[in-house]
Amino acid sequence: xxxxxxxxxxxxxxxxxxxxxxxxxxxxxxxxxxxxxxxxxxxxxxxxxxxxxxxxxxxxxxxxxxxxxxxxxxxxxxxxxxxxxxxxxxxxxxxxxxxxxxxxxxxxxxxxxxxxxxxxxxxxxxxxxxxxxxxxxxxxxxxxxxxxxxxxxxxxxxxxxxxxxxxxxxxxxxxxxxxxxxxxxxxxxxxx
Numbered sequence: 475x476x477x478x479x480x481x482x483x484x485x486x487x488x489x490x491x492x493x494x495x496x497x498x499x500x501x502x503x504x505x506x507x508x509x510x511x512x513x514x515x516x517x518x519x520x521x522x523x524x525x526x527x528x529x530x531x532x533x534x535x536x537x538x539x540x541x542x543x544x545x546x547x548x549x550x551x552x553x554x555x556x557x558x559x560x561x562x563x564x565x566x567x568x569x570x571x572x573x574x575x576x577x578x579x580x581x582x583x584x585x586x587x588x589x590x591x592x593x594x595x596x597x598x599x600x601x602x603x604x605x606x607x608x609x610x611x612x613x614x615x616x617x618x619x620x621x622x623x624x625x626x627x628x629x630x631x632x633x634x635x636x637x638x639x640x641x642x643x644x645x646x647x648x649x650x651x652x653x654x655x656x657x658x659x660x661x662x663x664x665x666x
Contacts, residue, residue: 475510475610475643475644475645476512476513476514476515476616476644477511477512477513477514477541477638477643477644477646478510478513478514478515478516478538478539478540478541478542479513479514479515479516479540479541479542479543479544480515480516480517480518480534480535480540480543481497481498481501481502481515481516481517481518481544481546482517482518482519482520482527482530482531482534482542482543482544482545482546483497483498483517483520483544483545483546483547484520484521484527484545484546484547484548484555484557485497485516485519485521485522485547485548485576485607486521486522488519489519489520489521490521491521494519494654495603496608496609497547497605497607497609497612498517498519498546499547499609500546500609500612500613501512501518501546501605502515502531503507503515504612504613504616504617504652506635507649507652508616508617508649508652509646509647509648509649510598510642510647510648510649511645511646511647513599513646516532516538516645517536518530522534522547522548522554522555522556522557522559523556524556524559524563524618526562526572527545527548527556527557527560527561528560528563528564531543531545531560531564531602532564532597533560533598534603535564535597535598535600536598538609538623540600541599541600541601541636541638541643541644542553542600542601542602542603542634542638543600543601543602543603543645544602544603544605544637545557545602545603545604545605546604546605546606546607546612547607548591548604548607549590549591549592549604549606549607549636550572550590550591550653551589551591555591556587557591557604558591558592558593558604559602559610560660561593561595561602561604562593562595563594564597564602565595565650566595566596566597566598566620567596568593568594568595568596569593569595569596569601569637570594571595571603572592572593572603572630572633573591573592573593573594573628575628575630576592576605576606576615576630577590577592579614579615579619579627579629579630580611580614580615582619582627583611583614585586586633589608591604592604592605592606594630596641599641599642599643600641600643601637601638601641601643603630603634614629615629615630616629616630616653617629617631617652618632619652625654628651628656629655631648631655632653632655632656633643633656634646634655635647635655635657636655636656636657636658636661637660639657647661647665
């Protein structure tokens with residue numbers, strides 16, 4: 475089974491063409507470096523409107539069959555930042571550890587990381603994660619923090635493949651030099 479990833483950039487201005495979206499290209503580039511398994515992406519660039527975000531997330535999971543949906547943008551405290559509310563509205567279950575770890579990583583760089591409201595949820599057999607809006611922060615939260623080439627704070631993607639295993643998704647292998655997926659020994663399949 476090929477991993478299908480929905481990528482959603484949520485921005486009023488980028489969706490209107492006022493400026494170029496950088497979230498989706500950053501995600502595609504990072505996923506191409508990090509994932510060894512075959513995968514395909516489905517992309518959406520939409521405004522900060524809760525009903526539209528909810529509809530997009532439902533469509534990507536229910537109709538497109540995405541196993542993983544990554545959103546970028548709309549997670550701050552501003553009135554138009556409604557991505558977490560839309561994500562929770564379509565969720566079957568919350569996965570609070572993902573948001574907690576993203577804030578932990580971002581706090582190493584900026585004290586305003588505590589203003590971020592990213593969430594992780596499961597809808598049916600899909601994992602939906604709200605990521606930061608900036609390409610550098612996207613990479614850091616997915617990959618983790620390194621000191622002298624050694625991971626000191628794991629990124630959230632280290633847990634994504636095993637989470638997908640547990641909810642019935644495809645078996646995803648990563649490139650260890652980018653992000654090492656963690657699985658219990660009993661869940662590791664031999665490499666082909």
